[in-house]
Amino acid sequence: MITPLEVLPLGFEEDIAFIRIASLYKTYYNVIPNVRFFEQKNGQRVTAVISKSDGVINLCASTAADFEELRAFVFSLSGRLFCSDETLRLLDTGLNYWCGDIMRLESKIDTQQDVTYTPDIKTLYFGMKQEFELPAFEDFYTDIFYRRRADNLHLCAVQEDAFVISSAMTVAESDDAAIIGGVFTRDEHRRKGYAKRTVKGLCSVLDKKNIYLLIRDPSLCGFYEGIGFRKTGIWTETEI
Numbered sequence: 001m002i003t004p005l006e007v008l009p010l011g012f013e014e015d016i017a018f019i020r021i022a023s024l025y026k027t028y029y030n031v032i033p034n035v036r037f038f039e040q041k042n043g044q045r046v047t048a049v050i051s052k053s054d055g056v057i058n059l060c061a062s063t064a065a066d067f068e069e070l071r072a073f074v075f076s077l078s079g080r081l082f083c084s085d086e087t088l089r090l091l092d093t094g095l096n097y098w099c100g101d102i103m104r105l106e107s108k109i110d111t112q113q114d115v116t117y118t119p120d121i122k123t124l125y126f127g128m129k130q131e132f133e134l135p136a137f138e139d140f141y142t143d144i145f146y147r148r149r150a151d152n153l154h155l156c157a158v159q160e161d162a163f164v165i166s167s168a169m170t171v172a173e174s175d176d177a178a179i180i181g182g183v184f185t186r187d188e189h190r191r192k193g194y195a196k197r198t199v200k201g202l203c204s205v206l207d208k209k210n211i212y213l214l215i216r217d218p219s220l221c222g223f224y225e226g227i228g229f230r231k232t233g234i235w236t237e238t239e240i
Helices: 016-028 067-077 085-091 121-129 135-149 193-206 218-224
Strands: 003-006 038-040 045-053 056-061 080-084 097-107 153-162 163-173 177-185 209-215 231-240
Touching: 003 067, 016 038, 016 045, 016 056, 016 080, 016 135, 016 163, 016 177, 016 209, 016 231, 038 067, 038 080, 038 209, 045 067, 056 067, 056 085, 067 085, 067 135, 080 085, 097 218, 121 135, 121 153, 121 163, 153 193, 163 193, 177 193, 193 218, 218 231
Parallel strands: 056 080, 177 209
Antiparallel strands: 003 038, 038 045, 045 056, 080 231, 097 209, 097 231, 153 163, 163 177
């Protein structure tokens, strides 16, 4: 049976979708009503956890889940489904999907010099906007505000005269893990080692957590392997 989630369960900590769900839960549970959370139970055992926010559905499930019920439920939610390739295979939607590598940091990272952990948010936003599709600045700033208030965000950047030229951030954090994203360097400053410095700087302050990347461009795997990341799985996204 699927019902609204009240307390995050144990047992899913290494599922990449669960890290995203836990991050949303820590930041927005009982704060913004259109961020919703659900769980599936078999008796007293939680077999799946689901979140829905801004058109994105995150799903993590154990092999004991009722995948027929889950399939019907996620189709009723409608949106872009994110889950591991194993979960998608068991869910068996029959739909096309896109995917990429999950990478995890396997090496200890030393503290980096000449980086800041409190970059200027406005120049950070407009720098990232060159590389990524972002919401309006007001929505971006609001998300940063709520995540900082929940102690659920880490940033690292290289600045010149308060102007962000390269940065990385956590896009999701749980108690045990973090997902790094938003890595960018302005065009005129590329190939100078700034991206590597910001990623290493961010990893150095997250050293008590498992640190992950979601790779969309396979050509970037070699760059991150040079930092100490290794492939551990595959993420998927499907339009439901």
